[in-house]
Amino acid sequence: MMNNSLKMKSFSVSLLQKSSLRSLFHLPHHPRTIAQLLFSPFVISESKTTVPYIPQPYNLLKSEISGVSSDIQTTIKEHPSTLLLFYNDFLLPTIGFRHFCSQPLVAQPQPQTSDGLTVDDIVANNRWQILEETASDWKSHAASIAQSIQLIKKRLQWKQLVVRLDTLLMELNKPNLWDDPVHAGKISREHGLLMGKMKEVNGFERELLDHIDMLKLAREENDNELELESMKALLKMRRTAKEKELEALLSGEQDSCSCFIEVQAGAGGTESMDWASMIMQMYKMWAQRCGYGVTVVDEMCGDIAGIKRATIKVDGEYAFGYAKAEVGVHRLVRISPFDSAKRRHTSFAAVAVTPILGDASSRVKINESDLQIERFRSGGPGGQHANTTESAVRIVHIPTGVTATCQNERSQHLNKAMAMSVLQSRLDQLELARQAQVNAQYTQSLTEISWGNQIRTYVLHPYRMVKDLRTNYEVSDPDSVLEGDLDGFIMSFLSASIDKDENNL
Amino acid sequence: MILNFFPCLIRYSIFTPLPLFFKHQNLLPLSCSINFIKPISSSSSISAKTIQVPLFLKPPIYSTTILELKKFQNWAKSLSLSIGLKFLNLDNGPESNLLCRELNWLLEDVVEGEEDNPTGFLTLGCSENERLVRMRVEMEELYDLWKQRIEERRPFQYIVGCEHWRDLVLSVQEGVLIPRPETELIVDMVEELILKDKEMKQQGVWVDLGTGSGALAIGIGRLLGNEGRVIATDLSPIAASVAAFNVQRYNLQDVVEIRMGSWFEPLDEFKGKIVGLVSNPPYIPSGDIAGLQAEVVRHEPKLALDGGADGLDDLLNICKGAASFLKPGGFFIFETNGAKQSKYLVNFLNIQMEGSFQYVNSVSDFAGIHRFVTGFRK
Numbered sequence: 047m048m049n050n051s052l053k054m055k056s057f058s059v060s061l062l063q064k065s066s067l068r069s070l071f072h073l074p075h076h077p078r079t080i081a082q083l084l085f086s087p088f089v090i091s092e093s094k095t096t097v098p099y100i101p102q103p104y105n106l107l108k109s110e111i112s113g114v115s116s117d118i119q120t121t122i123k124e125h126p127s128t129l130l131l132f133y134n135d136f137l138l139p140t141i142g143f144r145h146f147c148s149q150p151l152v153a154q155p156q157p158q159t160s161d162g163l164t165v166d167d168i169v170a171n172n173r174w175q176i177l178e179e180t181a182s183d184w185k186s187h188a189a190s191i192a193q194s195i196q197l198i199k200k201r202l203q204w205k206q207l208v209v210r211l212d213t214l215l216m217e218l219n220k221p222n223l224w225d226d227p228v229h230a231g232k233i234s235r236e237h238g239l240l241m242g243k244m245k246e247v248n249g250f251e252r253e254l255l256d257h258i259d260m261l262k263l264a265r266e267e268n269d270n271e272l273e274l275e276s277m278k279a280l281l282k283m284r285r286t287a288k289e290k291e292l293e294a295l296l297s298g299e300q301d302s303c304s305c306f307i308e309v310q311a312g313a314g315g316t317e318s319m320d321w322a323s324m325i326m327q328m329y330k331m332w333a334q335r336c337g338y339g340v341t342v343v344d345e346m347c348g349d350i351a352g353i354k355r356a357t358i359k360v361d362g363e364y365a366f367g368y369a370k371a372e373v374g375v376h377r378l379v380r381i382s383p384f385d386s387a388k389r390r391h392t393s394f395a396a397v398a399v400t401p402i403l404g405d406a407s408s409r410v411k412i413n414e415s416d417l418q419i420e421r422f423r424s425g426g427p428g429g430q431h432a433n434t435t436e437s438a439v440r441i442v443h444i445p446t447g448v449t450a451t452c453q454n455e456r457s458q459h460l461n462k463a464m465a466m467s468v469l470q471s472r473l474d475q476l477e478l479a480r481q482a483q484v485n486a487q488y489t490q491s492l493t494e495i496s497w498g499n500q501i502r503t504y505v506l507h508p509y510r511m512v513k514d515l516r517t518n519y520e521v522s523d524p525d526s527v528l529e530g531d532l533d534g535f536i537m538s539f540l541s542a543s544i545d546k547d548e549n550n551l
Numbered sequence: 552m553i554l555n556f557f558p559c560l561i562r563y564s565i566f567t568p569l570p571l572f573f574k575h576q577n578l579l580p581l582s583c584s585i586n587f588i589k590p591i592s593s594s595s596s597i598s599a600k601t602i603q604v605p606l607f608l609k610p611p612i613y614s615t616t617i618l619e620l621k622k623f624q625n626w627a628k629s630l631s632l633s634i635g636l637k638f639l640n641l642d643n644g645p646e647s648n649l650l651c652r653e654l655n656w657l658l659e660d661v662v663e664g665e666e667d668n669p670t671g672f673l674t675l676g677c678s679e680n681e682r683l684v685r686m687r688v689e690m691e692e693l694y695d696l697w698k699q700r701i702e703e704r705r706p707f708q709y710i711v712g713c714e715h716w717r718d719l720v721l722s723v724q725e726g727v728l729i730p731r732p733e734t735e736l737i738v739d740m741v742e743e744l745i746l747k748d749k750e751m752k753q754q755g756v757w758v759d760l761g762t763g764s765g766a767l768a769i770g771i772g773r774l775l776g777n778e779g780r781v782i783a784t785d786l787s788p789i790a791a792s793v794a795a796f797n798v799q800r801y802n803l804q805d806v807v808e809i810r811m812g813s814w815f816e817p818l819d820e821f822k823g824k825i826v827g828l829v830s831n832p833p834y835i836p837s838g839d840i841a842g843l844q845a846e847v848v849r850h851e852p853k854l855a856l857d858g859g860a861d862g863l864d865d866l867l868n869i870c871k872g873a874a875s876f877l878k879p880g881g882f883f884i885f886e887t888n889g890a891k892q893s894k895y896l897v898n899f900l901n902i903q904m905e906g907s908f909q910y911v912n913s914v915s916d917f918a919g920i921h922r923f924v925t926g927f928r929k
């Protein structure tokens with residue numbers, strides 16, 4: 047009977063990659079633990095208690111998820127309060143059931159090998175030298191992995207993570223938590239997310255130490271086969287660890303969001319406006335390369351060439367996480383094509399980036415009555431008198447004075463809807479800045495970016511190079527950069543800005 | 552084919568004031584006055600034949616290289632840039648920025664590209680120049696279309712055969728007024744009303760007088776959903792066919808019915824039963840017509856624009872009809888030429904037609920012009 051109910055719904059392992067799944071719902075390897083997933087509010091909690099109608103709790107030891115199928119995702123959407131219980135590859139049929147029993151898992155002792163070695167020990171004093179992968183030296187692999195783990199922890203801002211998790215846990219254990227379901231949902235979602243991250247790293251650390259133990263054992267017992275196997279596993283971990291380093295760069299709460307990118311020409315007339323449009327083109331091409339969707343939201347053209355300002359919407363995972371590295375002033379040095387005397391000119395363009403928050407509950411609520419909606423660039427009697435394809439609107443949020451315009455949609459209705467979404471993200475960003483939840487430098491709006499805040503220089507004459515003033519990263523081929531090859535700049539900035547902060551570990 | 556319509560037209564002399572009568576002379580034969588109104592079924596073969604399919608719906612059976620398209624783009628762009636502020640200063644026409652934007656949209660409609668970035672290939676480097684792209688018109692015609700836009704001031708919407716209006720893409724062609732952005736707000740107001748008052752949605756029929764491309768009727772039909780019923784009327788056979796085509800495209804043939812005839816004339820059976828009445832009738836004073844922007848005066852139908860000496864002929868007609876056709880509590884909203892007409896109408900509805908209406912108001916558009924008059928039948 048038990049088996050039947052367990053097998054009621056088997057599901058395929060494919061839809062979500064195992065790794066992303068782990069970070070979503072990392073489940074404990076703790077014996078005697080039943081993993082429970084409670085959605086909307088999305089909570090991952092653990093329990094040593096057994097679910098009442100499963101007769102043999104011991105059958106459920108060491109539950110592990112290895113995939114989430116699309117039909118389960120549908121279930122989650124349709125029955126938001128359903129408890130999903132997994133056993134091996136099976137989804138157990140359960141009904142709405144809430145259980146919270148969160149123990150402070152956070153303050154765990156640092157994991158060690160059987161002879162007391164920790165990851166920190168391995169990295170400290172370069173105990174084991176890191177060689178090329180091809181050197182096939184297990185100590186080198188292990189050291190490289192340990193180093194990655196440290197870097198990942200740093201990038202995840204480990205200390206803050208631990209503190210935050212404690213705070214969240216305290217909140218979660220309050221008996222009146224569910225009096226405010228929206229807040230509760232937010233808290234439990236964040237808890238689930240951070241917990242997932244923490245466990246992923248801890249699990250990875252544990253895995254490394256287990257392999258080290260295994261290797262030592264294999265050597266003691268001259269078990270070649272085991273040694274070879276562990277070597278392979280370590281090499282694989284070493285490669286995964288490198289990928290995880292990159293992933294960890296984008297662990298900010300808004301990083302996974304889509305975003306708006308805005309460019310504004312600096313002083314200097316046509317020359318600067320032309321530069322602004324080159325920069326905008328660079329971002330369009332960058333976004334296209336990344337496979338993001340690009341929509342022009344708003345564009346104010348220069349009188350002769352280029353743009354005064356423009357906004358594009360970049361749709362896709364981690365668009366904000368990457369694009370935020372571009373916030374600031376970009377400087378161009380070249381012989382101006384607009385100067386008949388062929389003199390060298392320096393022009394500036396400012397870039398701002400706004401995340402589009404996916405989670406509706408964290409968005410600022412806008413009151414209709416606080417809005418003033420105007421036809422943009424209107425004139426004349428309008429109505430039947432005029433035939434025009436210009437249907438831009440400007441929305442002013444009266445209490446804050448924040449405005450948004452959209453003119454590139456083909457109907458007024460859609461222009462208004464797009465302007466509203468721009469306004470929404472500006473107000474969200476304002477609110478985030480107020481709560482100081484994100485690093486202040488990314489939350490600057492265009493008007494706040496000071497022209498002194500130069501982040502990168504592009505020189506086309508007398509020599510050719512692009513150099514980031516924050517990281518000193520530079521390349522000698524401006525054309526490729528202007529065609530959207532920005533990854534080097536973005537990555538070096540992201541790692542530099544996070545890794546140099548000693549407080550993060 | 553249009554001729555087939557004529558026998559089933561129109562007994563419009565009763566409602567139609569004289570100037571309007573003359574205005575119609577060249578459009579309609581004056582002989583017929585048959586009281587039989589045939590609803591235009593959208594599946595009828597008649598409508599299909601008079602309709603011009605918008606570019607974006609045509610099959611992509613032509614092809615050209617990216618290089619050729621770039622050449623066209625450059626040519627068309629410099630033609631547009633050469634206009635500068637000329638049209639704007641002349642008659643409030645489009646300036647070159649706007650023309651350039653239209654050019655992009657034309658390319659979007661004509662070229663078969665990727666969905667979220669249809670003209671993205673135009674920014675590709677030279678190495679892609681020889682790549683073929685599929686097109687919905689021939690290259691030669693494309694040049695011709697842009698020449699018409701600039702040299703003849705043919706409205707962009709007639710060139711591409713459609714107008715994006717609210718969240719709709721409506722087919723339009725010569726002979727049918729291109730719906731204006733201001734008019735979108737009528738649907739917003741109706742939406743607000745039926746959200747507040749469910750009865751307005753279920754208890755009775757909605758009517759759009761002078762439906763043109765069907766914009767208002769379709770917008771409202773979509774709000775009402777399957778339980779709703781909208782009757783849209785127009786005097787112009789082309790408008791009626793285009794409206795029917797658009798209704799069909801949005802699969803609303805069971806909700807929106809198009810009838811040909813003058814204002815309330817085809818609606819006899821609904822006297823006292825209409826729960827909501829919308830109209831954007833011709834309201835431009837006859838004397839202003841000649842001075843309108845070239846796109847309008849040279850290309851759009853006079854029948855859709857000319858509202859008689861002070862532009863109020865049709866509006867007053869409709870106001871009077873509203874008193875007998877709306878059911879008690881029924882709602883109306885009319886578009887006007889602006890403050891002067893709105894003020895006049897508010898006054899007219901409150902005083903001349905005393906006792907018929909309540910909560911009569913004028914409402915502004917996004918440019919701050921008193922564009923609409925709204926109210927309820929007592």
Ligand SMILES: C[S@@+](CC[C@H](N)C(=O)[O-])C[C@H]1O[C@@H](n2cnc3c(N)ncnc32)[C@H](O)[C@@H]1O
Nearest residue numbers: 728730761762763785786787813814831833855
């Ligand atoms: C300004 S257009 C409005 C079209 C459409 N409702 C819109 O908003 O886009 C006026 C419409 O009224 C129609 N019309 C003019 N005289 C009419 C009459 N006597 N009876 C019915 N419709 C008439 C015209 O054919 C035209 O389609």
